């Protein structure tokens with residue numbers, strides 16, 4: 001059984017760690033490190049995993065090292081580990097947006113197995129969407145182990161090129177926030193109509209889950225599902241006309257392009 005170290009006890013690493021434990025991975029084979037205590041101690045207490053304040057202790061412990069710190073810390077963390085740990089047989093998995101394989105290889109060496117993965121926050125519930133791309137140094141068992149590790153947080157899609165990580169990020173990694181922003185806007189207007197905050201939330205969340213389930217459970221296109229709601233000359237048509245006048249399609253497209261470009265900028269600013 002491979003041992004896994006989570007460097008960083010934040011949102012994404014916690015989600016992957018919890019997914020592993022829920023799948024039946026042995027908690028004794030998992031260690032989490034984080035400079036501040038509360039989050040790593042909470043994970044240790046709740047899930048029985050090991051914990052350390054020292055990334056080097058965690059990296060020495062593990063066969064697979066999951067890097068879950070903010071992008072601008074990734075190179076420094078890699079440098080520290082490479083300087084103090086024999087990494088020749090270790091595999092690294094990074095969840096960071098915008099930090100390229102080449103940038104991590106420049107700290108860890110070109111022959112080190114490195115996998116980039118791009119999850120999203122619904123991973124916390126085991127219903128995430130994760131894109132994955134690896135460098136050429138990975139071995140078959142690194143790929144299989146990554147799949148088993150990520151299957152615990154939802155669906156996994158192996159990408160054809162590293163550039164696709166930026167595309168996928170703009171769709172599924174940042175995507176939950178687009179839906180939350182839309183739901184917030186609907187909740188705000190529902191409250192203006194006079195519904196309480198709680199009732200407005202209930203109306204919006206049940207509508208969102210219903211719409212998402214209809215997309216999942218139907219083979220019809222999403223356009224057909226939209227058309228089925230939209231009676232000619234009716235109420236929905238009146239609402240969608242406002243979307244069209246506000247150019248919703250290009251607004252959404254432009255915002256996704258901005259997310260992708262920001263990821264590219266993060267790469268450039270970490271060269």
Ligand SMILES: NC(=O)C1=CN([C@@H]2O[C@H](COP(=O)(O)OP(=O)(O)OC[C@H]3O[C@@H](n4cnc5c(N)ncnc54)[C@H](O)[C@@H]3O)[C@@H](O)[C@H]2O)C=CC1
Nearest residue numbers: 008009010011012034068069070071095096097119120121
């Ligand atoms: N939040 C999201 O929706 C997604 C985030 N990501 C990526 O995941 C990474 C982590 O993001 P979050 O989990 O949201 O952030 P977070 O802020 O929740 O977690 C980062 C953790 O790293 C710890 N940390 C800081 N410096 C450290 C160090 N030197 N060594 C060990 N731990 C250290 C912090 O104390 C914190 O607990 C980022 O690189 C981000 O680009 C990727 C996909 C989705």
Ligand SMILES: O=C(O)[C@@H]1CCC=N1
Nearest residue numbers: 097120169173174175
């Ligand atoms: O906003 C961010 O930078 C991270 C990466 C994708 C989702 N959250």
